Amino acid sequence: MLLLHFGTPDLLVVIAFPAVILAAVMNAGRAASILNAAPLVWLGNISYSLYLTHGFVQFVTTRILASGGIQNPADLPYVTSVSLFVGMVGTTLLMAAFTYRTIELGGRSHLRQLLRLRAGRHDVGLRGYSGLRAGPR
Numbered sequence: 001m002l003l004l005h006f007g008t009p010d011l012l013v014v015i016a017f018p019a020v021i022l023a024a025v026m027n028a029g030r031a032a033s034i035l036n037a038a039p040l041v042w043l044g045n046i047s048y049s050l051y052l053t054h055g056f057v058q059f060v061t062t063r064i065l066a067s068g069g070i071q072n073p074a075d076l077p078y079v080t081s082v083s084l085f086v087g088m089v090g091t092t093l094l095m096a097a098f099t100y101r102t103i104e105l106g107g108r109s110h111l112r113q114l115l116r117l118r119a120g121r122h123d124v125g126l127r128g129y130s131g132l133r134a135g136p137r
Contacts, residue, residue: 049096049100053092053096053099061084
């Protein structure tokens with residue numbers, strides 16, 4: 001990431017990024033214990049939900065501010081701005097945790113059951129087909 005800040009060509013960054021990921025994955029020392037901390041693992045689990053919900057929270061917050069006559073959030077006082085930021089992050093985390101539990105995990109479970117049912121029907125159908133039997137008839 002630091003390479004992007006200094007204007008390094010994109011191709012070099014693309015080539016270096018997998019090396020950084022591999023170094024992080026293969027590390028068994030202190031970095032591994034930090035990266036495997038429960039809060040970071042939890043953030044990794046809900047990351048897709050975070051991605052999907054953060055835009056909604058930004059949109060609603062912007063609309064609420066606009067309805068209050070605030071067109072430019074940069075004009076807010078520092079304490080109000082920090083409070084708004086903390087509230088937005090908290091709301092996004094709560095929404096992401098909720099959608100992860102209800103939609104992602106629920107959908108994943110439903111899909112697994114559906115695939116098991118189809119696989120079971122497929123196996124039954126093949127066993128019932130006499131053309132696929134092994135041995136003498």
